[in-house]
Amino acid sequence: MIEINSAFEKTNRVVVISLNPAIDLTGMLDSINLGHVNAINNSEQHPAGKGINVASVLVSLGAAVTLTGFLGQDNANDFTNLFNSIGIVDDCIKVPGSTRTNCKLVDSHNQVTEFNFQGFIVTETLIEKLEKRVLALTNNHDYFVISGSVPPGFKEMYLFDWITKLRKMNKRVLFDSSKDALKQGMQALPWLVKPNEHELSSYSGKLLIHEQDYLIAAKNLLAQGIEQVVISKGEKGVLWVNQEGILISIPPPMNIVSTVGAGDTLVAGLCWSFMQQFSRTETLSFSTALAALSVTQVGVCxxxxxxxxxxxxxxxIKKFDRAG
Known part of the structure; x- marks a missing residue:
């Protein structure tokens, strides 16, 4: 097992890798009637995707964020304008085509129905170019966040290779993805993983229902070599397991407007807390509070x-001394 040095210095420098960003079009409506015209009460459109969301929150907290990944050159201005306005360092590779659009419909019961379109397709040449760019950033960064899905043409095995290389360079990788990308990334043993309930159930190959089910799954990941396992459970809180023990956070009741981006906000809060060397309890309470507040609005702000x-x-915060 590769040893990870825990004596990282306090920093505000972080690299966020966004492989498959999106233009988020969010519409609020009373209810969805399939096969009929649906009237949208209000809407919002903005550059997003999980990695973009994480980067935006981190910059707002005070981080010096370098964002790399892919952007479709046909609508790249939507993203570069955002980066310039909030201070994200743009180190993305522009690729032929458009960045995809994700349509999210939020009904009066706060249920989110998503329609994710396909955008640009990446080639092996572009992937190799991005890998070189990521590895070059290891010269002056210790924290790397890989968040979101992968675009068409990107084989999930690349995630395994990149995370493995970053670990060998003694970098802290915070990883948040889903489906096959999650499986490949998990096998490379990133420093921190943050699946939600459904993603962890899918990864485990069985439905996880009770708290003990999640604890067992988290401990299995810990035994494999992942140092920090964080499971987001919506309004039921966050479960964090590492070798120091088990922490469970329960957020206060919130006026929910949209849950879109809450998980990304949690990842950003965790990353910032680690970089600022918060205590474990402070890390979890701060990150949970940040994610809880994010559901009271549309978009990440x-x-x-x-x-x-x-x-x-x-x-x-509930604390248990032993994870084993």
């Missing part, structure tokens, strides 16, 4: 620090 700290005080 950092509330005031005062609001975060007030919400953080209302996050309940």
């Amino acid at each position: 950092l509330p005031s620090l005062e609001e975060i700290y007030v919400t953080q005080k209302s996050v309940a």
Whole structure:
């Protein structure tokens, strides 16, 4: 097993890898009637995708974020304008075609129905170019966040190779994906993984229902060599398991507007907390508060620090000493 040095210095520098970003078109409506015209009450459109969301929140917290990955050259301006306006360093590779559009419909019961379209297709030449760019960033970065799905043409085995190389360079990789990409990435043993309930059930090959089911699955990942296992469970909170023990957070009740981006906000909160060397309890309460506040709005937008700290005080933390 590769040894990971735990004595990382406090930093605000981080690389976010966004392989398959999207233009998010979110519509709010009373209910969805298939086969009929549906009236949208209000809507919002903005550059997004899991990696973009993570980067946006991290910058708002004070991180120096370098974003790399792929962008479709036909609508790249939508993204570069965002990067320039909030201070993300753009190190993305422009590829032929358009970045995809994701349509998200949120009904009056806060259920989200998503329609994810296909965008650009990447070639092996483009993938190799991006790998060189990622590895070059290891010269002055210790934290790497890989978040989101992969585009057509990108074989999931590349995730395994990249994470393995980053681990051998003693880098902390925070990984959040789904489906086959999640499986390949998990096998490379990133420093931190953050599946949600459904993703962990899919990865485990069986339906996880009870708290003990999630604990067993988390401990199995820990035994394989993943150091930090964080499971997001929506309004039921967050389960974090590592060799120091088990922490469970329960957020306060929130006025839910949209859950889109809540998981990405959690990842950003965790990454920032680790970089600032928060305690374990502070890391989880801060990240949970940040994610809880994100569901009160459409899109990812950092509330005031005062609001975060007030919400953080209302996050309940349960602590268990041993993960084994």
